[in-house]
Amino acid sequence: MVLAITAAGISKRYQIHHLNRPGYGSFRETLVEGARSLLKGGLSGYRTRLHSDEEFWALKSVTFDVEQGERLGIIGRNGAGKSTLLKLLSRITEPTEGRIEIRGRVSSLLEVGTGFHPELTGRENIFLNGTILGMASREIKRKFDEIVDFAEIEKFLDTPVKRYSSGMYVRLAFSVAAHLEPEILIVDEVLAVGDAQFQRKCLGKMQDVNRREGRTVIFVSHNMTAVTSLCTRCLLLEKGSVRANGDPGEVTSLYYQGGFSGKGPMLVLPPDAKEAGDEVARLRWARLVDSQGKPIDLVRRGEQVGVQMRYDVLEDGHCPVPNIHLFAQGQYVFVSVAPSDSATAKGSYLASMWIPKNFLNEGVYVAGIAASNMNPVRAHFYIPDGIIFSVVDDLNDPDRGDYVRAIPGVIRPKLDWSVMTVED
Template sequence: MSNIAIKVENLSKAYQLGEIGTGTISRDLERWYARIRGKEDPFLLIGETNDRTAKSSSDIVWSLKDINFEIEQGDAIGIIGRNGAGKSTLLKVLSRVTSPTSGRIKGKGRIASLLEVGTGFHPELTGRENIYLNGAILGMRKKEITRKFDEIVDFAGVERYIDTPVKRYSSGMYVRLAFAVAAHLESEILIVDEVLAVGDAEFQKKCLGKMGDVSKGEGRTVLFVSHNMGSIMDLCRDSILLHHGSVEATGKSGEVINKYITGNALKSKIWDREDTSNEIASFRKIYISNGESIINNLEVSQENYLNILVDIQDIHQLKTLAFEIKSFNDYSLFCSHDYDIGKITYKQGLNHFRIKLPENLRPGSYYINIGSNGAGFSTVEYFKNVIDFEVINSNEVIDNRPGIMMFPLKWIS
């Protein structure tokens, strides 16, 4: 017996921009006649990929194009990609919210979906009534839902409001109950879009733990869309990378995330900014050097420096400069402020600061965020992923140890 939970074959989804219809009755009839004969829609042949940054010459865009993959029962799969890559469209097609334009999906078992806040809820019904409604939609009997009811309410933490119409719930309460229903009712496949961002940090952690239990402990299949690469790494062994509606990569989450991050990261060694107009301070240039030249491939056997050039207009209003280093899977390794070891002195005009980078970074890809604060830690400027760099070698003695960073420590007996 096959253990394939979901099989997607040549799946495509096209959308027409602007008004419904092609503009002429004869063209609409041509499309209709092609459909009843089981032929491909001739109007879709002129469609384009869904690149929102490019000017279009067609009213038809392919949100998904020739998608193929298989997911085994019990797997937790991450789906990643930039905004507009087709992630949410794919989940909607898999959830049967919308039908594909071409291709087919083979699924084994009932699907519970959480695609956006309030998915599957009727606003006029109470929380209690919506739980039973969702269970009925999944094909569960009332007795089965009742058995899970207390567990759902306890997980969601909305016992006080369970007999209140959900239209009066806050967005956080809505998503707490919606996730609890989707995760606890007995579906074989759980599909979750990044609605968990609505919840607080504690609840997001609770949800990730539950999804891990659902996948590893209960053997149910989980599809999870998120822009938080750390969550994808924690939950999903394998991932799928979408780009302009097509599958760009599949495989181990670490490798797929690395491809996604490095494919979207800035490739220039220097972040150089000319259009500055901040009245307090403006970052002008960021780069890494090894004392001799500007680099973005770092060898830990030599000294490497982060160089920050900032044009300071008001030395009294600027209170601190800072940078953060993040790993390729979106973990924050550390943040450094200019007052960490003795406060530096600002001068009016262009300032050039050099910071020696630590030698305990593991081989891999890293990114730098920069920021500046005024009085009361109010943000003056903040920029994400200004430059990326690669650590290409490390201390071989401790290179194979676990951990985000490497710390050789002295043992004293």
């Protein structure tokens, strides 16, 4: 195993300066307070009371390795420390604590505006970036046409980049970063600026330089579909620390479930749990399964998925009907109810509800697990957030075309269409 990056216990501290503004007292009160401070502690004492400092740790004790040729995704909510980590890996700033070892040339595409001189033309910036990477002029010239063709800005090549739109800037910046043969390519969320077709083109290029040329790719994005499609491993940052490090599907599932108190695709209740039910019916467990009935952590949109519940009917003469309530984005997606004569006799039961493939959209879903009498209506147990699971999409789905961003909606059924020519 050859390591491209080693990060050992890295932390980054920033000093935040606060100006302690006086309250909404009168002008006279402010003058009196200032005079008292001057008499007691002198001018420096008054200044101290007007200003205060606070330490902020953007990263704390982050440790991970990246193998040569890996495609590592880094995800997390805003403020989790992603951009700070990329700046450390790109050597834009240094860690307060810990060490970083990088083996190979690094090319970074961070926030728009980083790495280019605004007064220089696109042509001049290509050569400038190549020189910074340590490339000889002949190496840059050999790659020059590829860079320009990929960026699609040939007409504006001799225009200062300060006159570029954000989309033009990102196209050129990515093309330079990807084509100048760095051993390590670091790409931040800036690709969100580009159009959908160019985003797909960039993702394809990152896969290409990794698979054909063995380069290491570090990719930061809020687009979980792009992360799961591109990356071979994923790092989840939370409040400056590593919460998870592993399979992209499992880690993105944790990201989606971040606001749900650690619940996930499996629910097991102790026999005496109050929420497990009443004297008529009690829930043992509920889980998410694939089409073969095997428990899963993550749903792929193009695959059938089932929600199963194991429950006990404790008394004869009742009809506790299993039902599932599905929620997404704060909306009620649907409720599905089993046949009303599902379980009338005392005993243990396994109920399964199947959601067809290509029905759910990408995102996080909450399944409420319930069993109820329908006539009269009576809930024997209902756990509104019994199972939390996430659905990811396949960027190679032909229905997407060149679109790589999240598609809106709480469901996305694949419906039958017909389109034909008509004559007036």
